[in-house]
Amino acid sequence: MKIVRDPAELEFPVRPVGFVPTMGAFHEGHLELMRTSARENDCTVVSLFVNPTQFAPHEDLSKYPRNESRDAEMAEAAGVDVLFAPTVDTIYPRRTTEVRVSGVSERFEGEVRPTHFAGVATVVLKLFNMVRPDRAYFGLKDLQQCAVVRRMVEDLNVPVELRFLETVRESDGLAMSSRNVYLSSEDRAIAPRLYQVLARLASTLRADPQVSVQSLVEDASAQLGREGFEVQYLALVDPQNMEPVAIFHPGCRWIIAAKLGNIRLIDNVPV
Ligand code: AMP
Numbered sequence: 139m140k141i142v143r144d145p146a147e148l149e150f151p152v153r154p155v156g157f158v159p160t161m162g163a164f165h166e167g168h169l170e171l172m173r174t175s176a177r178e179n180d181c182t183v184v185s186l187f188v189n190p191t192q193f194a195p196h197e198d199l200s201k202y203p204r205n206e207s208r209d210a211e212m213a214e215a216a217g218v219d220v221l222f223a224p225t226v227d228t229i230y231p232r233r234t235t236e237v238r239v240s241g242v243s244e245r246f247e248g249e250v251r252p253t254h255f256a257g258v259a260t261v262v263l264k265l266f267n268m269v270r271p272d273r274a275y276f277g278l279k280d281l282q283q284c285a286v287v288r289r290m291v292e293d294l295n296v297p298v299e300l301r302f303l304e305t306v307r308e309s310d311g312l313a314m315s316s317r318n319v320y321l322s323s324e325d326r327a328i329a330p331r332l333y334q335v336l337a338r339l340a341s342t343l344r345a346d347p348q349v350s351v352q353s354l355v356e357d358a359s360a361q362l363g364r365e366g367f368e369v370q371y372l373a374l375v376d377p378q379n380m381e382p383v384a385i386f387h388p389g390c391r392w393i394i395a396a397k398l399g400n401i402r403l404i405d406n407v408p409v
Contacts, residue, residue, distance in 0.1 A: 139214040141221045145268040152180040157271030162186045163203040163316035164212045167306040171275040176217030183269050184213050186223040192257030236260050242285045242380045246371050255286045274298050279305040281406045285380050313405045325398045336392045336407040343409050347386035367396040
């Protein structure tokens with residue numbers, strides 16, 4: 139596996155090229171994206187870049203876990219050909235141009251983190267232009283990010299095929315996340331409740347598609363509140379446009395964001 143810092147060195151002798159953008163601190167969720175790309179393409183490129191523009195000033199940029207040598211070993215074992223690990227100055231010599239995707243960016247994560255998706259869309263487009271992949275791989279764990287990237291690719295005619303893969307979970311159901319290591323042992327023990335509640339909401343709605351979504355949301359939020367979560371949003375949405383839906387419709391998903399202590403967890407499940 140080659141480690142590249144300079145985008146000018148991103149030349150690939152074989153195609154198709156699959157691309158997995160990441161911020162490092164790899165876990166099975168990242169590795170599954172890499173292995174899928176390695177199976178589906180002749181060359182797999184992973185970017186490792188903790189993107190400052192998607193963090194608000196009060197967020198955890200400086201505390202974000204970083205360990206490039208461990209990540210490089212894991213990526214190589216997952217079949218990655220090129221690890222692109224640029225510096226902040228390489229990616230952002232200036233910050234004069236920004237990509238903003240209206241509509242899909244605005245609700246849910248966009249309300250809690252108003253500048254987040256402009257940072258995501260801008261860095262993803264810059265990385266696409268540097269790597270020029272045939273396919274790019276994203277995790278549905280970050281459902282709204284998938285919607286934002288999909289809309290940007292459509293709106294700006296970016297020549298890439300997008301692949302979205304289902305969330306990889308710990309054995310107790312907790313969605314894998316680089317931030318899980320910061321949960322206290324007490325909070326780690328209750329964190330899987332988030333997924334259990336989502337899974338129950340999905341089965342309730344499947345069993346009775348006419349049930350009141352509003353009352354399901356109120357009951358589940360109150361229950362999670364009693365268990366120690368601070369629920370920021372819980373909703374049934376259409377993942378194409380991230381609009382709330384009032385009753386079941388094909389493809390809809392339950393989404394949630396909740397704080398446990400200082401740690402913010404997000405998750406979602408299909409119905
Ligand atoms: P990150 O490094 O957190 O920016 O994530 C890089 C990519 O991995 C994104 O496309 C995420 O959606 C994806 N990802 C993160 N956690 C998981 C997970 N538990 N399962 C599947 N994909 C994930």
